[in-house]
Amino acid sequence: MTVWDRPEPPTRPAPLDRERMVAAAVALADESGLEAVSLRKVAARLDVGPMRLYGYIASKEELFDLMLDEVYAEILPEEQPGDWREALRTHAHRTRRAALRHPWLADLLGGRPALGPNALAVAEAMLAALDGVADLDTVMRAVETVSAYVTGAIRREVANLRAERATGLSKRDWQRASGPHLSRMLDTGRFPALARFVYDGTEVDAETSFATGLDWVLDAVAAKLTPPPA
Incomplete structure (x- = not known):
């Protein structure tokens, strides 16, 4: 099952969704390159714990897939x-x-x-x-x-x-x-x-x-x- 086939988890007290995650990851990559993108750094930018991200993606590779598709919109x-x-x-x-x-x-x-x-x-x-x-x-x-x-x-x-x-x-x-x-x-x-x-x-x-x-x-x-x- 791809990342696009899995529904996002229900809303939790701290607002978070894939759109915000991808925006944070793209900003990190634009600033310092793809090697600077990690789930820990994305979580820190969003002010959440890294484990929160695993409710939305299963791996860093899936995050890259989402980032790539974000740029395809351009x-x-x-x-x-x-x-x-x-x-x-x-x-x-x-x-x-x-x-x-x-x-x-x-x-x-x-x-x-x-x-x-x-x-x-x-x-x-x-x-x-x-x-x-x-x-x-x-x-x-x-x-x-x-x-x-x-x-x-x-x-x-x-x-x-x-x-x-x-x-x-x-x-x-x-x-x-x-x-x-x-x-x-x-x-x-x-x-x-x-x-x-x-x-x-x-x-x-x-x-x-x-x-x-x-x-x-x-x-x-x-x-x-x-x-x-x-």
Whole structure:
């Protein structure tokens, strides 16, 4: 039985419910990362004993499931986009923005399918946009392909942001600090292809890089989508 299938316990003298628990856990994770979330810390933030939480969830993993579904509510589009490409693009950008607001989301993406009501609504919106565009197996591969790109790109971007926080160095600061070493290595002539990209390539910001890669993936998906026979 999942956490969504179990009813909450009856109200007790100190007000408590899953909504308050999830809000407290999300705030903790936003402040200090997923590793900072524990039932003890959530209980302390709510000013209740840790054992009280076990009336609402069976484990920390269930709390993570609830937190993930809470963020999926931010990913769900306000209205259904007009076509499949715009639906997948909207999903990708909304997921990225949610991950930038909640960097811990990157740690929970890409695992087993999320089964909360908001996650299922997001999946429904994507699949509905692709309904009838191709056969079911092709549609599933298309969604998997886009999701794999989005998850990978988000994890890379979040990893860079975490490195900036851990070291106190911005991307530019890190490049300046690492520049002399990289220049010495490139000057050896052992890495000619890399040198050409470093010296002659155009650097773009994270949002542009994400959007460009996403469009390339969507172009590749479009080439595979052919309407199923009537």
